[in-house]
Amino acid sequence: MNKLIDAVDGFTEYTGRWIALLILPLIFVVLYEVLMRRVFNAPTTWAFEVTVYCYGAHFILGMAYTMLYDSHVRIDIIVLQMPERIQLWLRVITFVIIFLPFVGILTIAAVKYAAESWIMNEHSWSAWKPPLYPYKTVMPIGLLMLMAQGIACFLKDLKKLKGGKDGA
Template sequence: MEGLAAAVTAIEWFNERVGRVISWLSILLVFNTCLVAVLRYGFSLGWVWLQEVYLWTHAIIFLLASGYTLLHDGHVRIDVFYGAASPKTKALINGFGTLAFLFPTLILIWWVSYPYVELSWSRLEGSQEAGGLAGLFLLKSCILAFVVLVGLQGLALLLRSILVLRGAEEWSPDFNAAPQGSAAAHSGE
């Protein structure tokens, strides 16, 4: 069980760090959005590349912070039975949901996206707009990074569930009381 706990801790530490780094892009997103609005409506100025920075930043935040969001249980959950469930029942629900829904969805996203990203890399694709940003292939690669980050966090959730089902209820995915070894316990929250 120590190996499972170590894997959970490592994955959660990694997604915690990625999420915290990516969160700084929110400042760029707000600044860029305000700048685009002021330039456009105040001075009748606009550049395609500046508008694309807004779109790209939003996409990067969404895609690369999704593992972090799953770590902190920030995704939508239909909480009919889950809230009042015991730790072992929650572990069963999380394990089943991860295996039956999350992993198949991520596999589908990878399967559909990989050729799309590969083609973009083979062409070193840039913006279709004149004056747009080069390197669109890098942005499209974030789709695959999304699959990896969310997949890793899904694996951590599955391993947590196994730990709880084996009797280590301190690893219960109760996101308000993180176990001592977890990333959330060491993040100062």
Template sequence: MSHTPPGAGSPRPNGEPLDDHGLPRDRLLPRTRISNVIDRFILRIGHMASWIWVALIIGIIANVTLRYVFGRATVWLEELQLYFYAIGFILGLSYALTYDRHVRVDALAERWSMRTRAWVELTGMLVLLLPFSVAILVEAVPYVLTSITLNEGSPSPGGLPYTWILKSFIIWGFALIFLAALSRTLRCTALLFGRPRAL
């Protein structure tokens, strides 16, 4: 008797159906053991990061209330809103890639065969996304380390300290994008070449 992960086959709260592995259903690419591990990790991070948007809304409401009801402007609260937005956005990119909800020209892709679409996606991952992610990471690490060394803070009076915390999410965000692209690459090669072996 096969074991079905909890929630498999049932939709998530956002309406996305799950496959037998408890991951977003994908009609194009097969799944592999490695890609499943990566995808589960990214989705777990994405679900936790989704609470950032709740914090952002609370911050906006608080800032508007302070400004227009009490006549007080707070620089640190305005900057905190930007922090939340930036962190939520950069962490959400890998989540969108894993869910296959990123932007592309579907008007063309829908007319292609599964193998053609896999070849196009594999080429995009190997030529564009994976090298770009590595290039950003190579440049971001010394950039963030310099910010940590200087204990960088906001240049605005009354702004937030520890700007390096926000800058460090460049590393975390693009590391997740790299992992998501690696997962998609492995799934493409599983379809096209049978390696790694599809589940």
């Protein structure tokens, strides 16, 4: 079990560092568009969609990395006042009742969404008309990564509950 957890954590760590670099083309495209629009009065037809694609991929592919470091936004005012063992039990219970069904159903829907886009060779409605199917494929990939990392975190929590040292 430790090998599985280590493999998922390692994969998430490695991919997360590369995914973070998606911010660089996003910055470049935004700066380019601002320069073209404001200085040369020649706006592009493609920059807005590229920024949406880069940011969307950055966001959805970064979810697993965020979970690895327990950095998702949440309000823990009451939970943090409880003993660690109760916090662990709450994480385990909410994983089974909320996380697993929600991310599972969302992943299934995203796979269907992407598959339909590939089948119909879907393109954007804009003047630039880029293909949408590669972008829509990022959704199920990111959700599968999130699911794998969620399972790894769940297993670490179970190990802590059984008395294992720091869940590793």
